[in-house]
Amino acid sequence: MHPVPEAAISATADEIREAALEQFARDGYSSTSMRDIASSVGIKAASLYNHFGSKEAILWDLTLTAFEELLRCRDLAIANLPDNPTPQDRLACLVTSHVAFHARNSNQALLVNSQLAALSKTHYRKAVAMRAQYEATMREVIDEGITKGVFTTIDARVTTFAILQMGMAVSGWFRPEGPLTVSDLCAIYVDLAAKMLTPLPLKRKE
Amino acid sequence: MHPVPEAAISATADEIREAALEQFARDGYSSTSMRDIASSVGIKAASLYNHFGSKEAILWDLTLTAFEELLRCRDLAIANLPDNPTPQDRLACLVTSHVAFHARNSNQALLVNSQLAALSKTHYRKAVAMRAQYEATMREVIDEGITKGVFTTIDARVTTFAILQMGMAVSGWFRPEGPLTVSDLCAIYVDLAAKMLTPLPLKRKE
DNA sequence: CTGCTACACTAACGATCGTTAGTTAAAGTC
């Protein structure tokens, strides 16, 4: 009956993506109905099936795009590093792209960070693998800094989580119309991350 | 027909609370049905209404309890501070109770951190107020340290968020059977938070 | 023993869910 396009490319499909992304991010996947999405686009629920095979297919389409853009941002930032970057350079670069993405693309970030559980088992596994790949980049930079003696931490794994997750949380509260620019925000988080990994010379209780 | 207890106190009510908390935290409020909860307890959905007036009443009961316990943990930790605590003492105390709570009570933490949107408008407002009150404690300690000159940060508000949120995220990944004890974990986060607020003497490029 | 309460049950209500079938109208192709 209906064709089930592998990756719908019409203008209507993009409107569906936009509406679904916003509502999935704001209200959650299971609180958003196909009729909700359709009505945002100005069509009936049944017409969604001209563009996507199922509700889960919309979520997966959005999830895949979000991960692709997240990884693309990371790669772009890495490509712009100076020659022979220090671990500090690499850390600043990664934290900046991480925080900037979560500030600028908060809906995509919220989707990726809290709606994965709604995916089918197969898609869920792929998504988790992409997330692991993304997180590994941060971990490698931190490990490199530790090996080279410029970073110190009690626990590299936990510190990696902490840096990633304080950045992810940005998508929950940051508003571009607020007092901070994205650039301000990135500078703050770069500073925090750097301090988290810097040995404390402290204890000057002479 | 059914009495609608203000705060159900029977053993069955507690089993309902336990089952609902776990499923709300794991699957989300709107993905969990009354029949799901009932079947975990070993009764039928209609019997839930002998103990709670509605599905939202269960969520609100759990939310209120979770906030009360969170605030109680904080107050207990504050009460155990030494006399004339330094801002560093206060920070360590708050971070420890924060992280310990999110590690030990991950279901309650997940509820409070990601299921508030499912509450009724009135309850939602009360919950947000409780969260704001909790967060304010951290902010005050950080501001005190800045005023006294022992903490430095580019932006106190963002740093407060960062410290709180890296601790909240613990509820998403920490497992007591893993390699770290709760006590280990708290020590790591206390260290990270302290470093985030400590001036970098760095830049020894003599 | 009687009556009340607590708490489980079955059955069902109306609403809403994701999804499908079949129809219609417009646009594009030969």
Added chain:
DNA sequence: GACTTTAACTAACGATCGTTAGTGTAGCAG
């Protein structure tokens, strides 16, 4: 101008949702 394709529609399916009504029964109070 005839034909195919695209994408909207109406209508409805069966499932599931939160919830209510009414019933049965065990335990406890008098």
